[in-house]
Amino acid sequence: MNIFVTGGTGYIGSNTCVKLIEAGHNVIVADNFYNSMPEVLDQIKIITGKTVKFYETDLLDAEGLDKIFEENEIDCVIHFAGYKAVGESCQKPLKYYNNNITGTLNLLFSMRNHNVKKIVFSSSATVYGNPETVPICEDAPLSTTNPYGSTKLFIENILKDISKSDEEFSISILRYFNPIGADKSGYLGDNPVGIPNNLMPYIVKVAKGELSCLNVFGNDYDTHDGTGVRDYVHVSDLADAHIKAVEYIADKKGCFVHNIGTGVGYSVLDIVKTFEKVNNIKIPYKITPRRPGDIATCFANPEKAKKELSFTAKLSLEDMCRDSWNYAKDK
Ligand code: UD1
Numbered sequence: 403m404n405i406f407v408t409g410g411t412g413y414i415g416s417n418t419c420v421k422l423i424e425a426g427h428n429v430i431v432a433d434n435f436y437n438s439m440p441e442v443l444d445q446i447k448i449i450t451g452k453t454v455k456f457y458e459t460d461l462l463d464a465e466g467l468d469k470i471f472e473e474n475e476i477d478c479v480i481h482f483a484g485y486k487a488v489g490e491s492c493q494k495p496l497k498y499y500n501n502n503i504t505g506t507l508n509l510l511f512s513m514r515n516h517n518v519k520k521i522v523f524s525s526s527a528t529v530y531g532n533p534e535t536v537p538i539c540e541d542a543p544l545s546t547t548n549p550y551g552s553t554k555l556f557i558e559n560i561l562k563d564i565s566k567s568d569e570e571f572s573i574s575i576l577r578y579f580n581p582i583g584a585d586k587s588g589y590l591g592d593n594p595v596g597i598p599n600n601l602m603p604y605i606v607k608v609a610k611g612e613l614s615c616l617n618v619f620g621n622d623y624d625t626h627d628g629t630g631v632r633d634y635v636h637v638s639d640l641a642d643a644h645i646k647a648v649e650y651i652a653d654k655k656g657c658f659v660h661n662i663g664t665g666v667g668y669s670v671l672d673i674v675k676t677f678e679k680v681n682n683i684k685i686p687y688k689i690t691p692r693r694p695g696d697i698a699t700c701f702a703n704p705e706k707a708k709k710e711l712s713f714t715a716k717l718s719l720e721d722m723c724r725d726s727w728n729y730a731k732d733k
Contacts (some may be wrong), residue, residue, distance in 0.1 A: 404428045404475055405648065406518075408461060408509060409482030410454070411438040413592045414524065414578075416446060417585055417641040418480060423450040425645050430474050432467070433483065434460040437595070445589035461505030464512070471516040478520035478648055481509060484553065488528075488695070489599055491550035502553035510564065521561070522574040522647045527633070527661070527700060529555045529577060536667070537703035540577070540659045547695050558659075565657035572651035579633035579663030579702050581640050583722040584729030591637070591729030601673060602634075602722075606730040609683045616685055618670050620692035625699055629670035633663035633701035636717035636725070646711040663702030664715040677723040 405422055409415040410431030416438070422429050423446070431443075431454050447453050455474070459466040461483050470476075484502040485491065491498040513521065530538050531545030546552045558575055565571045582602040584591030597613070598604045607613040621628035643662045650658065668676075674685050707713040717725075 403477040406430045406476045406479045408432050411442040415482040416442045416590045417637045418644045420449050421641040421645050423452050430455045432457045432459040449587050464508045467512045471512045476518050480522045482524045488548050488550050495549040498549045506557050519570050520572045525554045525575050525577045527577050527579045532697050536699050539703045562657050573657040574647040574651050575659045576662050581637045582634050583636040583725040588728045602726050616687040617690040618687050621689045623698035627669050627671050631667040631669050631699040635663050635715050636722045639715040643713045646713045650711050660707040661702040665704040667701035676719050680720050680724045681727045
């Protein structure tokens with residue numbers, strides 16, 4: 403299939419491009435390098451031996467986007483492009499609503515103009531807000547606690563409405579839990595600019611000596627060691643889930659929602675200990691107050707993805723910690 407990947411040089415997008423190419427698909431990428439580097443395209447080529455067709459295009463550029471659809475016979479879209487920093491979204495909500503929502507609307511208009519009716523959307527477990535129970539099933543109540551999360555939920559709702567209005571559409575919504583890890587080649591991983599917000603990129607900077615110590619945000623949660631529990635999923639497994647989603651909607655109409663996680667929750671200190679063990683590096687940490695907006699525990703019920711997409715995460719927490727470090731150590 404000819405698959406158009408928005409945000410294809412980003413962390414999850416680039417890992418997914420590799421898997422798509424390995425599965426025999428033809429990949430067309432658009433990215434504006436807001437949070438990624440042109441070198442990623444070379445790295446995809448080194449890993450796969452194939453060059454992806456690339457457009458340096460912003461989704462806010464509706465004409466530029468339309469041109470991509472004019473020049474390529476696109477069968478399916480995978481939509482990653484979007485801003486993703488929770489804290490920044492609270493400071494600059496308009497920036498987030500404009501980029502994530504307007505960008506998606508432009509994409510959907512281009513799809514309509516060119517009669518493309520298959521899309522896989524990169525959503526997040528953030529749409530479950532503060533979950534009442536875990537493990538979380540796809541039919542759990544939805545709510546958000548920040549503008550970033552709201553953009554994900556709005557886009558889900560837009561896609562559901564499109565599906566209701568046009569039964570020819572095939573839509574897959576993947577709700578990711580916490581992606582970490584990197585391609586085993588050491589080329590494609592998470593390399594955020596500045597001081598990281600998320601746990602694994604922060605640990606990696608401490609391991610490199612660029613930051614002195616990890617702040618563990620609270621040890622008084624109702625969890626096995628008091629620190630926050632999350633469902634960490636290896637980015638290569640997550641990338642595989644997109645291949646399964648593309649295959650799933652290839653011959654089905656409608657809008658389908660799946661959790662992508664392992665179904666297992668690990669605490670912040672579990673991550674620190676595993677990282678230290680597999681990489682043989684000490685991670686100094688101190689306990690600090692809870693981060694506002696954080697929840698105690700969040701992990702997926704992954705059964706729907708297993709049953710319907712035949713997707714099961716295969717890689718362990720050890721793999722995730724080893725591959726994150728293998729990627730980041732020389733950056
Ligand atoms: C956040 C987003 C989620 C997004 C994910 C990955 C929300 C509420 N959360 O999830 O949508 O998919 O990032 O981009 O929208 N922690 C520390 N010290 C740190 C950093 C984190 O102790 O320096 C702890 C946190 O308190 C939490 C765990 O580590 O318990 C994971 O945090 P993080 O990696 O930021 O992910 P989430 O907040 O779960």
